[in-house]
Structure formats: structure tokens, C-alpha cells
Amino acid sequence: MAEIIWGLATSHVPSIGAAMDYGKTEDAYWKPLFEGYAPAREWMAEHRPDVAVIIYNDHANAIDLDVVPTFAIGTGERFEVADEGWGRRQVPPVIGHPPLSEHLITRLVDDEFDITMLHDLDVDHGLTVPLSVYCPQPGASWPCRVVPLLVNVIQYPQPTAARCLKLGEALGRAIRSFPRDIKVAVFGTGGMSHQLAGARAGLINTRFDRMFLEKIETDPTSLAALSREQYVDQAGSEGIELIMWLVMRGALGDGLTRIHDTYHVPASNTAAALALFAVTDSGTPSAPMRSTLRR
Amino acid sequence: MAEIIWGLATSHVPSIGAAMDYGKTEDAYWKPLFEGYAPAREWMAEHRPDVAVIIYNDHANAIDLDVVPTFAIGTGERFEVADEGWGRRQVPPVIGHPPLSEHLITRLVDDEFDITMLHDLDVDHGLTVPLSVYCPQPGASWPCRVVPLLVNVIQYPQPTAARCLKLGEALGRAIRSFPRDIKVAVFGTGGMSHQLAGARAGLINTRFDRMFLEKIETDPTSLAALSREQYVDQAGSEGIELIMWLVMRGALGDGLTRIHDTYHVPASNTAAALALFAVTDSGTPSAPMRSTLRR
Amino acid sequence: MATPAAAEPGGSSSRDAPRARDTYVFDIAEGRRGAAINRLCASFKDEHNRRDFLSDEEAYCGRFDLTDEQRRAILDRDWVGMLDLGASIFYTFKLAQVDKRSMQYLGGVFTGMTEEEFGSLMVSGGRRFG
Amino acid sequence: MATPAAAEPGGSSSRDAPRARDTYVFDIAEGRRGAAINRLCASFKDEHNRRDFLSDEEAYCGRFDLTDEQRRAILDRDWVGMLDLGASIFYTFKLAQVDKRSMQYLGGVFTGMTEEEFGSLMVSGGRRFG
Numbered sequence: 001m002a003e004i005i006w007g008l009a010t011s012h013v014p015s016i017g018a019a020m021d022y023g024k025t026e027d028a029y030w031k032p033l034f035e036g037y038a039p040a041r042e043w044m045a046e047h048r049p050d051v052a053v054i055i056y057n058d059h060a061n062a063i064d065l066d067v068v069p070t071f072a073i074g075t076g077e078r079f080e081v082a083d084e085g086w087g088r089r090q091v092p093p094v095i096g097h098p099p100l101s102e103h104l105i106t107r108l109v110d111d112e113f114d115i116t117m118l119h120d121l122d123v124d125h126g127l128t129v130p131l132s133v134y135c136p137q138p139g140a141s142w143p144c145r146v147v148p149l150l151v152n153v154i155q156y157p158q159p160t161a162a163r164c165l166k167l168g169e170a171l172g173r174a175i176r177s178f179p180r181d182i183k184v185a186v187f188g189t190g191g192m193s194h195q196l197a198g199a200r201a202g203l204i205n206t207r208f209d210r211m212f213l214e215k216i217e218t219d220p221t222s223l224a225a226l227s228r229e230q231y232v233d234q235a236g237s238e239g240i241e242l243i244m245w246l247v248m249r250g251a252l253g254d255g256l257t258r259i260h261d262t263y264h265v266p267a268s269n270t271a272a273a274l275a276l277f278a279v280t281d282s283g284t285p286s287a288p289m290r291s292t293l294r295r
Numbered sequence: 296m297a298e299i300i301w302g303l304a305t306s307h308v309p310s311i312g313a314a315m316d317y318g319k320t321e322d323a324y325w326k327p328l329f330e331g332y333a334p335a336r337e338w339m340a341e342h343r344p345d346v347a348v349i350i351y352n353d354h355a356n357a358i359d360l361d362v363v364p365t366f367a368i369g370t371g372e373r374f375e376v377a378d379e380g381w382g383r384r385q386v387p388p389v390i391g392h393p394p395l396s397e398h399l400i401t402r403l404v405d406d407e408f409d410i411t412m413l414h415d416l417d418v419d420h421g422l423t424v425p426l427s428v429y430c431p432q433p434g435a436s437w438p439c440r441v442v443p444l445l446v447n448v449i450q451y452p453q454p455t456a457a458r459c460l461k462l463g464e465a466l467g468r469a470i471r472s473f474p475r476d477i478k479v480a481v482f483g484t485g486g487m488s489h490q491l492a493g494a495r496a497g498l499i500n501t502r503f504d505r506m507f508l509e510k511i512e513t514d515p516t517s518l519a520a521l522s523r524e525q526y527v528d529q530a531g532s533e534g535i536e537l538i539m540w541l542v543m544r545g546a547l548g549d550g551l552t553r554i555h556d557t558y559h560v561p562a563s564n565t566a567a568a569l570a571l572f573a574v575t576d577s578g579t580p581s582a583p584m585r586s587t588l589r590r
Numbered sequence: 591m592a593t594p595a596a597a598e599p600g601g602s603s604s605r606d607a608p609r610a611r612d613t614y615v616f617d618i619a620e621g622r623r624g625a626a627i628n629r630l631c632a633s634f635k636d637e638h639n640r641r642d643f644l645s646d647e648e649a650y651c652g653r654f655d656l657t658d659e660q661r662r663a664i665l666d667r668d669w670v671g672m673l674d675l676g677a678s679i680f681y682t683f684k685l686a687q688v689d690k691r692s693m694q695y696l697g698g699v700f701t702g703m704t705e706e707e708f709g710s711l712m713v714s715g716g717r718r719f720g
Numbered sequence: 721m722a723t724p725a726a727a728e729p730g731g732s733s734s735r736d737a738p739r740a741r742d743t744y745v746f747d748i749a750e751g752r753r754g755a756a757i758n759r760l761c762a763s764f765k766d767e768h769n770r771r772d773f774l775s776d777e778e779a780y781c782g783r784f785d786l787t788d789e790q791r792r793a794i795l796d797r798d799w800v801g802m803l804d805l806g807a808s809i810f811y812t813f814k815l816a817q818v819d820k821r822s823m824q825y826l827g828g829v830f831t832g833m834t835e836e837e838f839g840s841l842m843v844s845g846g847r848r849f850g
């Protein structure tokens with residue numbers, strides 16, 4: 001049976017990818033963020049999954065603007081890197097895992113999640129930047145296959161945070177029932193607080209972000225109880241992306257250990273964070289390395 | 296508040312529309328079917344809704360084959376009649392009700408149904424044939440606005456019958472909470488038993504159909520307990536469309552009266568039926584007229 | 591996979607028995623396998639494409655990423671073959687309509703009957719199984 | 721509608737205050753209103769379209785079903801106006817990128833600052849509300 005080995009929560013800001021693509025990670029602006037990533041990257045490099053299930057949102061790129069699925073899963077053998085309006089990122093194409101996609105869709109639909117199947121999908125920065133956060137130097141190919149799980153966070157009404165946590169719990173069951181001995185990592189992407197447009201543009205809510213970074217481990221249920229209006233109000237109109245972390249968190253289950261986290265303002269107009277959790281109830285427990293969260 | 300006044304279950308076979316469009320309803324082949332419709336049509340003509348919520352499926356026409364939503368709702372002001380490969384049906388365009396679409400989507404998403412929004416949608420025979428069954432001579436425009444609700448019945452895994460009944464129950468709550476005094480009819484379309492392809496092509500299962508026609512009124516829960524494999528096995532690979540009747544049935548609630556029904560084999564390769572139910576718990580009870588079901 | 595019937599071959603006692611499977615389950619893997627056929631058939635929603643196809647079928651097939659087998663099945667109107675190669679009846683029916691073929695004609699093909707035989711069988715109540 | 725902030729106009733005590741609403745809620749009705757702008761911006765996913773636009777903006781706008789106001793807002797790069805006319809920032813940002821404008825530049829526009837001021841404010845920890 002498949003095993004979930006770790007979960008990664010990470011911002012997916014395009015400029016984080018651009019900083020890596022254009023060799024700016026040592027610049028004063030970017031250095032603190034990438035230094036914060038380092039311990040997590042080392043740990044992940046020693047714990048390679050066969051497949052990453054990446055929960056993200058498309059940003060007006062691959063999905064036609066007339067079609068807005070609440071939850072969707074890509075089924076393809078391969079996902080091309082999207083041209084988002086400024087050329088494609090020079091990163092490898094993303095290789096899928098059709099049997100796992102099909103298994104997850106069937107289990108989730110049977111479990112009363114109304115998944116949209118996407119049989120042809122380009123992937124944008126929402127998915128490729130987290131892959132780069134995990135693996136900064138992929139070479140010719142990413143070190144794992146990917147199943148993309150998309151969440152509508154852009155158009156109201158977004159799914160509730162509670163629904164996202166439940167989807168994650170069902171996703172965890174679905175992954176663990178996949179009858180192959182593979183190791184799976186789950187990525188929850190987006191956030192933290194940010195708002196791109198309007199008079200509140202530039203909003204950063206460090207207090208909310210710190211609370212969220214803490215409770216995503218210890219008390220996800222309290223985060224699932226927040227309304228979409230509270231997310232928008234507290235974390236900004238784009239900070240509502242944080243509901244995608246809850247899908248990841250739900251999939252991990254209760255036996256988890258925080259390996260590392262980091263928090264930095266800004267990446268472009270966004271508060272950027274990373275939090276890495278090892279799953280300890282179905283493998284050997286991993287000791288946490290260090291946390292920058294409560295320093 | 297909006298009121299659900301009746302629910303109609305009806306097959307949506309293209310050739311039923313063609314029989315009306317080409318004046319063949321008096322031909323020996325078609326006459327029994329249209330005679331069976333007559334009493335329901337008379338009753339519906341005296342009980343005009345402002346809006347019809349039509350649960351149907353697209354048949355490889357309006358929705359790209361790479362996008363398969365489990366449940367979707369059209370939000371548009373207008374839905375053009377699709378060209379399904381042999382020219383458009385010469386019937387009026389379908390006029391939407393955007394505020395009701397938006398209300399239903401928001402309520403259903405809040406109620407943990409993962410609806411896909413479709414902002415630009417052509418409607419195929421799955422929706423227009425039921426409109427013609429309701430109103431054979433629309434003239435320049437249909438007598439009501441329409442909110443289309445689409446269900447994936449074509450690609451495995453279809454939603455379970457149980458999920459469809461639950462969606463219907465939530466849909467009923469959502470309609471009744473719409474803060475305008477409008478009358479709403481709910482259409483459940485598709486079926487009855489039929490299989491278009493394979494060595495079992497031409498399958499008709501009258502025993503299953505009669506059971507379903509009876510229990511859709513008296514015991515929908517037992518129909519919701521059937522697996523998709525049982526639907527395909529018993530009612531044929533396309534007979535699984537019957538799960539869409541359960542959405543309609545769920546929306547009506549428990550206070551309902553059967554006004555009329557009819558059953559006829561064949562319409563093209565399909566067992567065709569109609570069943571009309573008045574909602575009696577939020578209006579004046581309507582006496583049933585006659586049933587052809589148990590003759 | 592999904593239904594027991596799906597995996598079983600059609601009637602096998604006779605040489606004339608149709609090759610069609612009892613019941614096709616159009617699942618995700620089938621959809622991937624048959625995508626090019628389905629895409630070609632879906633294009634017939636445009637009148638213009640229907641005309642292009644009829645005026646040069648081979649060239650039209652060249653626009654799609656068909657395997658040789660799939661192209662052959664389309665050009666030969668091998669209706670069972672198309673389904674066996676992953677197509678869905680809702681798409682291939684559009685090709686049948688371009689040919690002005692009815693669903694009764696296809697039903698006959700799938701079951702080893704003429705269109706008339708199949709149509710009469712439907713009028714007499716259809717085919718019972720189980 | 722969805723958030724209390726959504727309906728409130730931006731700061732109103734000063735003549736220089738941006739016209740931008742505090743928070744845009746991109747709901748279904750907004751999406752319908754702004755569809756033509758969003759569709760135009762979405763087309764910039766194709767390199768070819770980006771070049772066409774830059775070579776003749778007026779003609780390019782003619783390909784889309786824009787209102788006069790929407791066309792004006794696009795040609796004038798009225799970034800607040802586009803959002804007020806129903807566009808979503810995820811689409812209009814593609815237009816900004818065609819102009820080689822950054823998200824910090826847009827942030828400045830929305831808040832009545834220069835790009836540099838806005839960028840510095842972000843580096844110093846961003847803007848706090850509530």
C-alpha cells in the first residue's frame with residue numbers, strides 16, 4: 001500500500017521561482033527566504049517520495065475562465081509548463097501518475113467529493129514553484145511524479161475551509177488505499193497573507209500568519225472553522241489560498257512531527273512561508289530539526 | 296421565498312425532440328408516447344413555473360472532452376442551443392436566471408457540494424428535449440427561465456446515486472431559501488433503461504424501469520442504495536442516467552403527489568418514461584389525475 | 591473493471607457473434623486511449639469541419655493524433671473497432687450522423703443484425719438480459 | 721457582498737486617496753461583467769497574441785466584446801478602472817507583464833504610491849490593517 005511520508009506547506013509566489021531561475025537567491029532581497037528553506041530541503045532530499053500530490057490553484061492560465069471547478073484532479077501522463085503571459089519557466093515538464101490519479105478520483109467520488117477530472121492540463125507557477133522549493137536543481141527531470149489537485153481559490157464562492165480539511169482527510173484515506181508500495185508526499189501551496197489589488201494591496205498580517213503556521217500543526221480544526229470572509233478579511237483577498245494547506249494537513253493525519261518551518265516578508269507582495277511535517281504514525285518518527293517559527 | 300411547485304422526470308432522447316421538430320408525433324411509432332405525455336402537459340400548462348432547474352447531462356457537446364465535472368451549474372443569462380453534429384434544433388435559445396444560479400452555487404458550495412461553475416454553456420438535447428416535453432409549442436421563447444445543473448453520467452466514476460439524492464436534498468433547501476417569490480419546477484432527465492453500444496446494445500429492462508418509476512416516489516432511498524455497477528448492469532450503460540432523477544426527487548421533499556406517469560418502449564433505442572409530481576407540502580395539494588404505470 | 595459485464599467478451603458460441611464487448615465502461619484510461627478518435631468526432635460540432643471531413647477524410651484524419659489502427663477504424667467505419675480502441679459512443683455517433691446512419695444501424699452493427707432487424711426488435715420491446 | 725470590506729470605498733478623506741475599493745470580491749456577477757477584459761488578458765498566454773496586441777492595441781481590442789469604458793480602461797492602462805469594471809487581478813496582471821510592469825508597480829497604483837515606495841513598504845513588513 002502507498003504511504004504518505006511527509007507534507008509540505010509552501011507559498012507559491014511566481015517571483016520565488018524567478019529568483020531561482022535567474023540566479024538571484026543570494027541577493028539580499030531573497031537570501032533570507034532561501035536560507036530559511038535550506039534545512040527543509042536537506043531533510044526532503046533524504047526522504048524522496050515517488051509521487052507528490054500537489055494541492056494548488058491555477059491562476060487564470062490553464063483552465064478556461066468560463067469553467068471554475070471547486071476541486072479538480074489532473075489525470076494526464078504529462079503536464080506541460082504553462083506560458084502565463086511572459087513565457088514558460090525553463091523547468092522540466094511535470095510527469096504524472098495516471099493510475100494514482102484514477103484511484104484518487106474514484107475513491108474521492110465514492111466518498112462524496114465532487115471532483116472534476118482534467119484530462120489535459122498545463123501547470124502554472126502554483127505547482128512548479130513548490131516543486132522548485134522542494135527541489136531547486138532538478139536537472140532534466142523532476143525527482144518525482146506528480147498528481148495535481150486544484151482548488152478554486154480565485155472566484156467566490158471558494159470551498160469552505162472545513163470542506164478543504166475534509167477533502168484532505170478523504171485524500172489521505174484514498175492515497176493510503178492505493179495498492180502499490182510507493183512513497184507519497186503531499187504539498188499544500190499558496191499563502192500566506194497577501195492582497196494584490198484594491199486599497200488594501202500590500203496587506204501583510206503577521207499575527208494571523210504566525211497563528212496559522214502554529215495551528216496548521218496543532219489545531220487545524222480551528223482553522224477549518226474560519227469562514228471565507230474571515231480569511232479574506234484577515235489574510236487578504238489572495239491569502240484565502242491558505243485553505244489549500246488544510247487539504248494537505250487533512251491528508252497527513254494525526255501522527256506528525258514538524259521538521260522545520262520558516263517565515264519571511266516579503267516575497268514580492270506576499271508573506272512567504274514553508275512548513276514541513278513528517279508523518280510519524282506509518283514510518284519511523286523523525287526528530288524535528290529546528291523551527292524558526294517561535295524564535 | 297421561492298417555492299418548488301412540481302418535479303418532472305423525463306427521458307431526453309434526441310429522437311423525441313426530432314419527432315416534435317419534424318411533425319411526426321401522430322405517426323404510429325410515436326403516437327403512444329405523446330399520448331402518454333398529454334395529461335401531464337395539460338396539468339403543467341396550468342401550473343407554470345417562473346424558472347425550471349433542469350438536471351441533465353451534456354453528451355459530448357458543450358463541455359470539452361478534457362474537462363469532466365461531477366456536478367456543474369450554468370450561470371449565464373442565455374444558453375445557446377448546441378450543434379451536436381447534425382445542425383442546431385430549431386427551438387428558442389434558453390434564457391437563464393443568473394441570480395438564482397449564483398444563489399444555488401453559493402448555498403451548495405457552503406453545504407459541501409463541490410460544484411463546477413460554467414459561465415458559458417451551450418445546451419444539448421439533454422436539456423432542450425425535456426423543455427419540449429414540458430412545452431411542445433414554445434413559439435418564440437420558452438415559457439420559463441432555466442438553471443442548468445449538469446451531472447457526469449458518461450465517464451466512470453460517475454457520482455453515486457446516494458450522492459445524487461443528497462445533492463437533490465441540498466438543492467431543495469437552496470431553492471427554497473432564494474429570497475424572491477418565484478415558482479420553481481425541477482426536472483430530472485435521462486433514462487430509462489438503455490444501452491447504445493456493445494453486445495448488449497438494445498437492452499431494455501422493463502421490470503427494473505417499473506420498479507424505478509414506482510420507487511422514485513415511494514422509496515427513493517432504496518434507489519440511492521444501488522451502486523453505479525448495478526445501474527449499468529440492470530439499466531444499461533446509458534441507463535445510469537437515472538441517477539439524475541434522484542437529484543430532482545431529493546429537491547421535492549416528502550410532501551408530493553404523483554400527477555401522472557407514462558412508460559413506453561421504444562423511443563429510438565431507449566425505454567422512455569415521464570413521471571410528474573406536484574409538491575403538496577408548500578401549496579394546495581393536487582389530486583392525481585391518472586396513472587398509466589400500473590395499468 | 592467497473593462492472594462484471596465489462597470484462598466479459600460478447601457471445602462466443604458462434605462465429606457470427608459480434609466482437610463487441612457486452613458493455614463498454616468509458617473510464618479515464620479508456621478516455622485517454624481513445625482521446626484522438628473522440629476529439630476528431632467532437633470536431634463535427636462545427637458544420638465547417640463536417641464538410642472538410644467529407645471532402646477529404648484522410649487529410650482530415652491527419653489533423654488528429656490518431657494511431658494507425660484508429661485511423662483505419664475511422665476510415666473503414668469499423669464501429670466496434672473504434673470502441674475497442676477507446677472511443678465513446680457519444681463521440682462516434684457524431685461520425686455516424688455525418689454518414690446519415692441511425693442509432694438503430696449502429697445497434698445492428700454491435701449485435702450482428704441489420705438496421706431493420708434491430709429496429710423491429712426495439713419496437714417489439716427491446717432486448718432482455720439476465 | 722461577501723466581505724464587509726468589499727462594499728466600502730477606499731479611503732475617502734483625501735483627494736489623493738486611490739479610487740480602488742478596499743478589497744475586490746471576484747464573484748460570479750463580477751466575472752460576467754468583466755469577462756471581456758479577462759478574456760483579452762487571458763489571450764496573452766500566447767506569445768503571438770502579445771505581439772499582435774503590442775503592434776496595434778486598438779485593433780486587438782476590437783477582437784473582444786468590450787464596452788467602450790472597458791476598452792478605454794485597457795488602452796489607458798487604468799488599472800483601478802479595469803477592476804471596477806469587473807476584471808480580476810490575475811488577468812490584468814498579464815497585461816501589466818506585457819508592459820513589463822511589476823506587481824509592486826500595480827500595488828503602488830492601487831494605493832497612491834510609486835513603485836519604489838510600495839516596494840520599500842513591503843520590504844519593511846508590508847501594510848497592516850485592523
Ligand SMILES: [Fe+3]
Nearest residue numbers: 012126190241
Ligand atoms: Fe496563488
Ligand SMILES: [Fe+3]
Nearest residue numbers: 307421485536
Ligand atoms: Fe442522455
